[in-house]
Amino acid sequence: MSLAALCARMADEGIRRLLVIADEDEVCLQQANDLRVLLPGDWLWVGEATDWPLHCAPRALTTLLGREFTHAVLDARYGFDVAALAALSGTLKPGSFLVLLTPPLDAWAQRPDNDSCRWSDTAEPIATPRFVEHFCRALRQDENVILWSHSYSFSLPAFSARPAWHAATGAPEREQAEVLAELAAMPPGVMVVTAPRGRGKSALAGMHLARLATQAIVTAPGRAATDVLASYAGEINFMAPDALLAHIIHGQPLADWLIVDEAAAIPGPLLTTLVSAFRYVLLTTTVQGYEGTGQGFLLKFCAGFPHLIHRELHTPLRWAEGCPLEAFISTVLLFDDASALAQPVGEATTLSLEQSAWSTQPSLPAALYRLLTSAHYRTSPLDLRRMMDAPGQHFWLTKTPGALLAALWLVEEGGLSAGLSRAVWAGFRRPRGNLVAQSLAAHGGSPLAATLRGLRVSRIAVHPSRQREGLGQALIAHARQHVTGCDYLSVSFGYTAALWDFWQRCGFHLVRLGSHREASSGCYTAMALLPLTAAGQALVDNEQRRLARDLPWLDAWRGEKLPLAVNPQTTLNDDDWLELAGFAFAHRPLSSATGALQRLLVQVDLPLNALRMQLTEKRSEADICRVRGLSGRKALLVTQRQEAASALSLLDPEQTILLKEQVRQLQFF
Numbered sequence: 001m002s003l004a005a006l007c008a009r010m011a012d013e014g015i016r017r018l019l020v021i022a023d024e025d026e027v028c029l030q031q032a033n034d035l036r037v038l039l040p041g042d043w044l045w046v047g048e049a050t051d052w053p054l055h056c057a058p059r060a061l062t063t064l065l066g067r068e069f070t071h072a073v074l075d076a077r078y079g080f081d082v083a084a085l086a087a088l089s090g091t092l093k094p095g096s097f098l099v100l101l102t103p104p105l106d107a108w109a110q111r112p113d114n115d116s117c118r119w120s121d122t123a124e125p126i127a128t129p130r131f132v133e134h135f136c137r138a139l140r141q142d143e144n145v146i147l148w149s150h151s152y153s154f155s156l157p158a159f160s161a162r163p164a165w166h167a168a169t170g171a172p173e174r175e176q177a178e179v180l181a182e183l184a185a186m187p188p189g190v191m192v193v194t195a196p197r198g199r200g201k202s203a204l205a206g207m208h209l210a211r212l213a214t215q216a217i218v219t220a221p222g223r224a225a226t227d228v229l230a231s232y233a234g235e236i237n238f239m240a241p242d243a244l245l246a247h248i249i250h251g252q253p254l255a256d257w258l259i260v261d262e263a264a265a266i267p268g269p270l271l272t273t274l275v276s277a278f279r280y281v282l283l284t285t286t287v288q289g290y291e292g293t294g295q296g297f298l299l300k301f302c303a304g305f306p307h308l309i310h311r312e313l314h315t316p317l318r319w320a321e322g323c324p325l326e327a328f329i330s331t332v333l334l335f336d337d338a339s340a341l342a343q344p345v346g347e348a349t350t351l352s353l354e355q356s357a358w359s360t361q362p363s364l365p366a367a368l369y370r371l372l373t374s375a376h377y378r379t380s381p382l383d384l385r386r387m388m389d390a391p392g393q394h395f396w397l398t399k400t401p402g403a404l405l406a407a408l409w410l411v412e413e414g415g416l417s418a419g420l421s422r423a424v425w426a427g428f429r430r431p432r433g434n435l436v437a438q439s440l441a442a443h444g445g446s447p448l449a450a451t452l453r454g455l456r457v458s459r460i461a462v463h464p465s466r467q468r469e470g471l472g473q474a475l476i477a478h479a480r481q482h483v484t485g486c487d488y489l490s491v492s493f494g495y496t497a498a499l500w501d502f503w504q505r506c507g508f509h510l511v512r513l514g515s516h517r518e519a520s521s522g523c524y525t526a527m528a529l530l531p532l533t534a535a536g537q538a539l540v541d542n543e544q545r546r547l548a549r550d551l552p553w554l555d556a557w558r559g560e561k562l563p564l565a566v567n568p569q570t571t572l573n574d575d576d577w578l579e580l581a582g583f584a585f586a587h588r589p590l591s592s593a594t595g596a597l598q599r600l601l602v603q604v605d606l607p608l609n610a611l612r613m614q615l616t617e618k619r620s621e622a623d624i625c626r627v628r629g630l631s632g633r634k635a636l637l638v639t640q641r642q643e644a645a646s647a648l649s650l651l652d653p654e655q656t657i658l659l660k661e662q663v664r665q666l667q668f669f
């Protein structure tokens with residue numbers, strides 16, 4: 001059969017296929033160009049530079065979501081963006097090939113992968129042998145993939161015929177019709193509809209809206225997300241989540257129904273407030289895919305609404321069920337089965353897992369990844385690649401003979417040179433990686449904080465049916481006993497009282513309270529440490545003392561019950577002087593210096609208008625810039641740094657000159 005005849009048959013069957021060209025650069029390119037001539041289609045090229053008319057960079061692909069193409073090439077010869085692979089597959093019509101260009105399979109594992117710069121925290125791209133091995137194994141095990149490489153002939157295998165496919169017509173499909181009937185008869189309450197991508201969730205919400213006799217408000221993380229919904233509903237009354245919240249807070253009249261599209265991408269606490277304000281609610285969310293899973297959302301959010309109805313859609317609408325391309329991507333990126341976590345029964349053991357397990361017993365790390373994706377909304381294929389090949393990753397798990405109970409992922413941090421750590425403290429440098437270690441230096445009070453070595457808890461998850469039995473604490477305790485050569489365990493998490501309770505019980509101490517809400521959780525970020533050495537303990541003591549002094553000034557945390565003895569002093573100590581010099585003469589951010597600046601404002605009788613307007617009067621930066629005739633945030637910060645410098649000089653000119661010289665030197669090391 002010719003390629004063109006195969007395409008025609010694939011269109012009739014409603015399927016798409018993966019065609020891999022694994023060869024030297026020029027051969028890949030030649031083959032891709034030949035295919036474009038041979039097979040009619042709009043042919044999208046996803047990769048770096050090309051002369052093809054339709055092209056985009058892998059990371060720009062999300063801007064094309066919702067568009068459809070016949071045939072596409074993903075150029076993975078120099079770097080493999082697997083999220084782009086998944087996103088691209090969603091844009092291809094039945095009868096299309098996704099042509100993947102890779103290095104020759106036998107050379108691929110040794111080649112540095114440019115995509116690794118996004119997730120490996122290394123200065124240079126690294127080779128990714130475990131992912132390549134995993135990917136090649138999946139390629140070879142899937143008889144529906146067409147693989148053209150040195151060691152395979154450039155020919156087509158014989159595929160068995162599939163039943164003819166009938167595209168959806170625009171009228172509700174069977175599963176959609178069933179849910180619509182339920183919605184029409186639903187008593188006041190909440191229904192959540194979940195499905196993998198492209199199952200018609202948004203269309204369903206639109207169809208429901210079109211049939212409603214009463215008023216409804218539609219919300220979603222972004223307006224663009226509601227295009228499909230609107231195309232089925234006709235006119236919609238859209239409000240962004242924040243605007244809707246303001247509406248609710250001001251007690252303005254609401255509609256009967258609230259419809260939320262892609263609900264899992266809205267921060268949990270905000271979503272709960274929105275949902276609680278309406279009599280009838282329909283939420284839709286995707287529970288698989290490159291944006292992370294909605295499974296964690298389901299577990300957390302739905303538990304708060306005991307009478308909530310949960311329905312699922314299974315049948316894909318834009319291609320046939322069992323489409324080989326969708327099936328391959330789901331297998332290779334472990335999208336499958338996240339919801340079907342095996343029930344753990346039997347005796348539990350705890351062990352550490354090396355990255356090499358991806359070669360020797362891949363089912364175990366795969367189960368670990370699935371447990372993490374099921375619990376954490378943000379876990380994505382980027383994490384899968386990081387888990388497999390990034391340096392400095394450590395894994396622990398608790399398992400029964402047949403299933404996984406709990407998983408812990410630790411990442412090595414710190415160990416920076418003293419000079420670099422001081423430069424990070426001063427705000428002159430911010431090298432890649434080291435989230436907590438650098439944050440301790442950049443925002444905390446210890447210029448040498450990033451010289452210490454830590455292990456950061458990147459993720460921890462316990463099987464949903466076995467939480468609050470002590471397994472999470474036991475896993476941390478086990479890791480704590482077995483790790484060597486490190487000063488502390490650390491964690492950065494979206495602060496909720498319940499989660500903090502957990503970390504506290506594990507022996508952690510709060511060391512940093514963020515000043516912004518995380519977009520993913522809607523919570524303020526908090527960082528906590530569990531010291532393991534005397535140096536780790538000294539760091540914790542220092543940061544806790546600092547937090548206790550600064551807490552009264554941290555607006556975001558007012559009203560939060562924190563396990564810190566507040567120590568509201570208004571005098572300046574040595575640490576404050578250093579902090580203020582770092583702000584005035586280096587690049588320390590205002591948010592880190594807030595406590596010290598507030599104390600400075602109490603001590604000094606100078607106007608210091610730019611500082612007082614922001615810190616005392618709590619006016620917005622935009623407002624201050626307008627009143628003071630400043631061009632923007634940068635100019636405001638320069639002014640504020642100058643004000644701090646003049647205040648310090650007034651208090652003690654000699655010490656100011658000394659400290660100025662000292663902090664300025666930190667950029668040269």
Ligand SMILES: CC(=O)SCCNC(=O)CCNC(=O)[C@H](O)C(C)(C)COP(=O)(O)OP(=O)(O)OC[C@H]1O[C@@H](n2cnc3c(N)ncnc32)[C@H](O)[C@@H]1OP(=O)(O)O
Pocket residue numbers: 375376457458459460461462463466467468469470471472473474491492493494498499501502503505
């Ligand atoms: C960096 C990060 O990974 S932060 C995110 C942490 N992970 C998650 O949120 C994923 C979903 N949650 C989980 O997997 C688990 O619930 C974990 C990992 C948070 C805790 O593991 P568990 O085995 O359930 O906790 P464990 O039984 O050891 O400790 C329970 C204590 O933690 C606190 N706690 C944990 N979860 C909750 C909760 N949902 N509500 C209230 N308190 C809680 C309580 O103090 C609790 O004690 P109690 O049961 O006597 O009231």
Ligand SMILES: Nc1ncnc2c1ncn2[C@@H]1O[C@H](COP(=O)(O)OP(=O)(O)OP(=O)(O)O)[C@@H](O)[C@H]1O
Pocket residue numbers: 168169170171172173176195196197198199200201202203204228286317318
């Ligand atoms: N009954 C239907 N008849 C024809 N086309 C449909 C029908 N339902 C949905 N579609 C189309 O199928 C595609 C996928 O539908 P929709 O966007 O609602 O799915 P979804 O599950 O919300 O997917 P995603 O998670 O990708 O947003 C859209 O192009 C939509 O117009």
